[in-house]
Amino acid sequence: MTTKIFLVSAVLFALSFINSVNAITSREKEIKVFALVNGKWSNNVCLDNWGWEKGNYAAVRLYMCSGGNNQKWTLETVGSDLTIVTIKSKHSGKCLDRGNGKIRDNAFLYDCNQSGSQQWRVKYGAGKAMSLQPYYGPGSKQDEVCLQADGATVGTYVRLQRCNNDGKSNEYYAQKFYIGGLFEIP
Template sequence: MLAMMALLVAGTVMGAGAAAAESNGGVRVMPLGDSITEGTQVPGGYRIGLWQRLAGGRYTIDFVGSQFNGPGNLGDHDHEGHPGWRIDQIDANITGWLRTYTPRTVLLHLGTNDILQNYNVAGAPQRLSTLIDHITAAVPDADVLVATIIPLSNAGQEAAARTFNAAVPGIVQSKASSGKRVHLVDMHSKLTTADLIDGVHPTAGGYDKMAAAWYAALQSVSGSIGQPGDGSSGAVAIRGVGSGRCLDVSGASQVNGAQAHIWDCSGQPNQQWTPTASGELRVYGGKCLDVSNRSTADAAGVGIWDCNGQSNQQWRFNADGTITAVGANKCLDVPSYSTANGVKLQIYTCHTGTNQRWTRVG
């Protein structure tokens, strides 16, 4: 780790390829696509300028993916950009990647290689539509930002790119109309061929124009990058509406697997929960509220475990006072509407009863 930090400080360009993931507990964003996502010609590509804008805006973001590259002024090198890959090749792998990295937000720029390889170009919009369906099925709570592809210098290829791009708004609209969290990003109009270093890949300035477009789009989609600040809203007590008692770690234990229950509100550290931008509820700094064994079943138990970024440690506060376990899509629940000290908590199908409603007290 120290060696990695030294490389980053020195600004050394990191080689492309897979590496151990970098994580800061922030909102997980997956840059997804081909060499333009990877950053061919300018390692890191648009991710450099996007990271810098996000950091400047005080957003806490965790780029995720199986690939890793970029310079030292890119604070997180993880991504899912695959040089030379077409839509069908990304689609063949996407479900596994999404299950591994559970992104909150996906940035999709893809289709250039379908055109460059003249690979059934007429069918490319339908392949993109199918890919989007697979993304929204695997991570239904994620926002998926779909970009039109950037210009190409070759006139014939650019004409094909424009035809492809013309289909993208309708695809995105059809998904959004069916309730999917899919959003259009007009990337093509943000660059010209003068922004290309080799007729295909942007210059550093061109990539920065892409970064600006992504950043503006992310800011326009509520929740896609959390809220500006330090990555959390500060420690709070979480009090049950029905019981008047607080979410508490049994026996003030810090052992993995210690159960969560309700207890008289005391303000002690085992009742102090810190929501993070990535959806965690942290206690004692490094432990997270956790659905046992990643279960999705009604009555599955809830406890604490070392924070690991998995979906069974992600929680969403809802306007009706419920708290959803994101991985299971069920609510934090006090069994049988009990109000007694020591009642162990569970997840259960959401119904908004008072035993599933909570207030934050901080």
């Protein structure tokens, strides 16, 4: 009788422990929704799901920050490395994709598929700035390519360029993004 009570108690304890771990894990995976404001320009331009498109290969460009769902993004970590993320459009549910990842390739939105072309390394810099670099896997050179806005005008494409780490040039600031207003926690 004592063995059965002990066994039942052990099972109940194990189940409560598993539920606690699941609750903690789900809280850690809460995803914040925010805007990505480009750091080069003082006129408040945000990463934008251009034209409110919902299909694959939808353009990602800069547009005046408006707070619309086409400018709201979520970052979800990939695996245990908290600096590797996928970036998802709240409007379309598609993920930021780099395609082949070559210099001057435009970023676009595509069905989220957990492929390497949708994984980005977040590299934090001074003043809450961050650069977004394609993640090519462990051991690969990570600092060669960055996401960059090529201009300040509405409709400017966001594309891959060689990273510039000089801390002062236009290219350096065009490769910096800031997290804008936190809109909600789903």
